[in-house]
Amino acid sequence: xxxxxxxxxxxxxxxxxxxxxxxxxxxxxxxxxxxxxxxxxxxxxxxxxxxxxxxxxxxxxxxxxxxxxxxxxxxxxxxxxxxxxxxxxxxxxxxxxxxxxxxxxxxxxxxxxxxxxxxxxxxxxxxxxxxxxxxxxxxxxxxxxxxxxxxxxxxxxxxxxxxxxxxxxxxxxxxxxxxxxxxxxxxxxxxxxxxxxxxxxxxxxxxxxxxxxxxxxxxxxxxxxxxxxxxxxxxxxxxxxxxxxxxxxxxxxxxxxxxxxxxxxxxxxxxxxxxxxxxxxxxxxxxxxxxxxxxxxxxxxxxxxxxxxxxxxxxxxxxxxxxxxxxxxxxxxxxxxxxxxxxxxxxxxxxxxxxxxxxxxxxxxxxxxxxxxxxxxxxxxxxxxxxxxxxxxxxxxxxxxxxxxxxxxxxxxxxxxxxxxxxxxxxxxxxxxxxxxxxxxxxxxxxxxxxxxxxxxxxxxxxxxxxxxxxxxxxxxxxxxxxxxxxxxxxxxxxxxxxxxxxxxxxxxxxxxxxxxxxxxxxxxxxxxxxxxxxxxxxxxxxxxxxxxxxxxxxxxxxxxxxxxxxxxxxxxxxxxxxxxxxxxxxxxxxxxxxxxxxxxxxxxxxxxxxxxxxxxxxxxxxxxxxxxxxxxxxxxxxx
Amino acid sequence: xxxxxxxxxxxxxxxxxxxxxxxxxxxxxxxxxxxxxxxxxxxxxxxxxxxxxxxxxxxxxxxxxxxxxxxxxxxxxxxxxxxxxxxxxxxxxxxxxxxxxxxxxxxxxxxxxxxxxxxxxxxxxxxxxxxxxxxxxxxxxxxxxxxxxxxxxxxxxxxxx
Numbered sequence: 001x002x003x004x005x006x007x008x009x010x011x012x013x014x015x016x017x018x019x020x021x022x023x024x025x026x027x028x029x030x031x032x033x034x035x036x037x038x039x040x041x042x043x044x045x046x047x048x049x050x051x052x053x054x055x056x057x058x059x060x061x062x063x064x065x066x067x068x069x070x071x072x073x074x075x076x077x078x079x080x081x082x083x084x085x086x087x088x089x090x091x092x093x094x095x096x097x098x099x100x101x102x103x104x105x106x107x108x109x110x111x112x113x114x115x116x117x118x119x120x121x122x123x124x125x126x127x128x129x130x131x132x133x134x135x136x137x138x139x140x141x142x143x144x145x146x147x148x149x150x151x152x153x154x155x156x157x158x159x160x161x162x163x164x165x166x167x168x169x170x171x172x173x174x175x176x177x178x179x180x181x182x183x184x185x186x187x188x189x190x191x192x193x194x195x196x197x198x199x200x201x202x203x204x205x206x207x208x209x210x211x212x213x214x215x216x217x218x219x220x221x222x223x224x225x226x227x228x229x230x231x232x233x234x235x236x237x238x239x240x241x242x243x244x245x246x247x248x249x250x251x252x253x254x255x256x257x258x259x260x261x262x263x264x265x266x267x268x269x270x271x272x273x274x275x276x277x278x279x280x281x282x283x284x285x286x287x288x289x290x291x292x293x294x295x296x297x298x299x300x301x302x303x304x305x306x307x308x309x310x311x312x313x314x315x316x317x318x319x320x321x322x323x324x325x326x327x328x329x330x331x332x333x334x335x336x337x338x339x340x341x342x343x344x345x346x347x348x349x350x351x352x353x354x355x356x357x358x359x360x361x362x363x364x365x366x367x368x369x370x371x372x373x374x375x376x377x378x379x380x381x382x383x384x385x386x387x388x389x390x391x392x393x394x395x396x397x398x399x400x401x402x403x404x405x406x407x408x409x410x411x412x413x414x415x416x417x418x419x420x421x422x423x424x425x426x427x428x429x430x431x432x433x434x435x436x437x438x439x440x441x442x443x444x445x446x447x448x449x450x451x452x453x454x455x456x457x458x459x460x461x462x463x464x465x466x467x468x469x470x471x472x473x474x475x476x477x478x479x480x481x482x483x484x485x486x487x488x489x490x491x492x493x494x495x496x497x498x499x500x501x502x503x504x505x506x507x508x509x510x511x512x513x514x515x516x517x518x519x520x521x522x523x524x525x526x527x528x529x530x531x532x533x534x535x536x537x538x539x540x541x542x543x544x545x546x547x548x549x550x551x552x553x554x555x556x557x558x559x560x561x562x563x564x565x566x567x568x569x570x571x572x573x574x575x576x577x578x579x580x581x582x583x584x585x586x587x588x589x590x591x592x593x594x595x596x597x598x599x600x601x602x603x604x605x606x607x608x609x610x611x612x613x614x615x616x617x618x619x620x621x622x623x624x625x626x627x628x629x630x631x632x633x634x635x636x637x638x639x640x
Numbered sequence: 641x642x643x644x645x646x647x648x649x650x651x652x653x654x655x656x657x658x659x660x661x662x663x664x665x666x667x668x669x670x671x672x673x674x675x676x677x678x679x680x681x682x683x684x685x686x687x688x689x690x691x692x693x694x695x696x697x698x699x700x701x702x703x704x705x706x707x708x709x710x711x712x713x714x715x716x717x718x719x720x721x722x723x724x725x726x727x728x729x730x731x732x733x734x735x736x737x738x739x740x741x742x743x744x745x746x747x748x749x750x751x752x753x754x755x756x757x758x759x760x761x762x763x764x765x766x767x768x769x770x771x772x773x774x775x776x777x778x779x780x781x782x783x784x785x786x787x788x789x790x791x792x793x794x795x796x797x798x799x800x801x
Contacts, residue, residue: 014643014646014647017647017650017651021650021654024654024658028657028658028661032661035665035668038672039668039672042672042675042676043675045679046675046679046790049679049682049683050790050792053686053792053793053794054793056794057770057793057794057795058795060768060794060795060796061768061795061797063766063797064759064766064768064795064797065766067761067765067766067797068761068765069765082757082770085704085759086759086761086766086768087759087766087768096793156765549763639765
């Protein structure tokens with residue numbers, strides 16, 4: 001019995017040992033887990049602490065940027081960089097070791113009580129929310145982040161505010177009046193004649209300057225009508241003398257109203273070289289496409305490239321007078337449309353009408369293609385005028401004007417009559433005397449006839465407005481200009497309203513009519529005097545900021561702009577009040593081609609401005625005539 | 641006899657593992673202690689510099705556009721003007737006015753890198769100091785467990801008027 005018990009106790013120590021080992025392993029595992037966890041917590045604490053310092057430093061750097069000028073605290077996501085020994089925003093984030101840092105600047109909105117609100121409310125241009133976000137990977141599976149934020153206010157700034165009628169009255173107004181509405185306002189004048197028709201005039205052609213020396217340049221300056229890539233350009237050679245050399249034709253950006261000197265294009269190859277062998281239109285393919293932006297100013301520059309150039313071997317380009325400051329196609333206002341001439345020392349404005357074509361890569365043509373202006377006589381059975389479709393809604397007109405004259409000092413035997421004919425309905429609407437023989441000048445001038453009652457020209461209908469003088473003869477008669485371009489689909493697409501409005505004449509007293517798609521009357525215009533002026537501008541009084549190191553932050557205003565109207569602004573600065581008048585008006589990108597059209601936009605100064613002490617703004621008003629934009633107050637925020 | 645041999649082998653294995661584990665724990669604890677020491681010193685020093693700089697009236701040194709291992713601040717309190725942070729040997733000291741220089745780092749921490757950059761604008765619209773500080777744990781015996789260093793960065797915009 002006792003032997004059996006002894007046998008069964010064998011190996012008991014080993015079992016106890018195994019149990020002890022199990023307990024030991026369990027204890028060790030627990031200790032290991034706790035130790036590892038403590039180590040991880042310690043590491044995470046350290047990394048979080050470092051991230052928090054980076055985030056706080058980001059806020060401080062943003063504070064430094066803000067102190068340089070409120071305008072530099074631009075809304076958006078930024079990285080930080082030390083450049084020129086100061087903090088600047090650069091890129092969308094910056095990196096330290098494994099940490100990436102992003103500074104977000106966000107607009108702040110306030111409710112009617114002035115409290116900051118997350119939803120709705122009105123934007124407060126003097127407050128911004130700055131958030132610093134530092135992110136890193138604690139481990140590949142455990143991304144970590146520290147976010148801190150701060151509200152910044154524009155407490156250092158000053159404001160130049162104009163709000164009363166008396167303050168507005170210190171400015172200069174063109175087609176603008178001040179009113180006492182609210183505290184005071186400025187708006188377009190009423191009752192000013194509005195014109196519609198081809199008012200583009202050409203009285204003579206001439207050269208834009210002989211390119212008979214290497215250093216001479218000519219530039220056709222224009223505001224781009226379309227946004228898109230340009231593949232070709234075209235210019236009209238007035239004279240190709242001798243064996244003319246190779247000239248370079250290309251597009252350059254604008255530098256305060258004159259060519260920048262840099263060819264446009266990604267690689268700076270926005271030009272083409274051409275050795276002309278004849279006068280007339282020359283088509284030049286650019287070495288690379290140039291992207292133009294509508295509303296921006298550009299220059300089509302022509303200059304000598306290679307070959308013998310002297311007084312016997314050169315070209316000159318054709319231009320016309322007068323300078324119209326409008327695009328021929330739709331008479332859109334373009335105050336920058338002109339010819340510049342450089343004799344080798346500096347650019348000067350020749351105040352001529354440029355003749356050129358810009359060809360976009362989609363084969364859209366823009367520019368001025370009129371190269372002839374024959375005079376058309378009006379007497380006996382010779383009638384002439386314009387056929388047109390009424391586009392974009394009915395138009396009520398109260399009168400009609402033609403740019404006309406008599407051919408001699410003697411009076412024609414009959415007066416000059418104007419007839420409005422409805423081609424669609426086949427009926428004459430009105431006939432009246434445009435000018436009597438004894439009052440019309442021998443020089444071209446606008447002569448007008450007022451309809452007995454306003455006439456509504458119906459959208460989509462075709463009309464003819466023309467002149468006649470059946471009692472006059474071929475010795476003493478009347479003349480109008482026929483503006484003509486080469487007859488091609490592309491060139492006809494650039495002249496006044498393309499094929500929807502064309503020159504028309506009759507040689508048999510109106511029995512039959514011919515229409516010329518490559519010609520337009522130059523000029524004629526319907527008038528309407530019932531509404532507001534179609535455009536006007538207000539130049540504010542000038543303001544002394546007290547410092548020539550002023551930082552201009554933003555431009556704000558209160559206005560009422562109805563549908564069909566617009567209101568935009570430009571700003572200029574100078575070191576003295578009397579030099580302000582010659583400073584260049586610029587918009588938010590610092591160039592003359594841009595305009596402030598959104599409240600609170602950051603002000604960018606003209607880099608070439610003579611100084612920053614004095615400031616002035618200009619408000620551009622446009623309207624469809626039925627209503628007017630109203631400007632109630634303006635604010636320029638600045639830090640002297 | 642066989643049972644005894646197995647027993648001895650297993651016990652020996654357990655003892656070796658336990659000893660090795662204990663050493664590892666001690667080593668890890670030493671490393672963690674060094675890191676904590678550095679981080680606590682870093683936080684203290686940066687906080688001190690940030691607070692003093694924010695409330696200072698101006699930066700005497702380094703001059704605008706320059707950098708150096710000394711930061712001298714103009715204090716609004718005449719008795720503590722100027723406030724100077726300086727690298728003396730491998731210690732970072734603070735000195736207020738005519739007072740004596742006091743170490744900001746503990747005697748177990750070495751300051752092996754200190755750069756103050758004056759990023760202020762010449763028109764004084766922005767007065768800004770950018771700081772880079774590197775701390776290293778004292779390790780005279782070159783033991784790996786005491787080897788730890790960390791770089792701290794801070795940017796401080798003065799608020800004092």
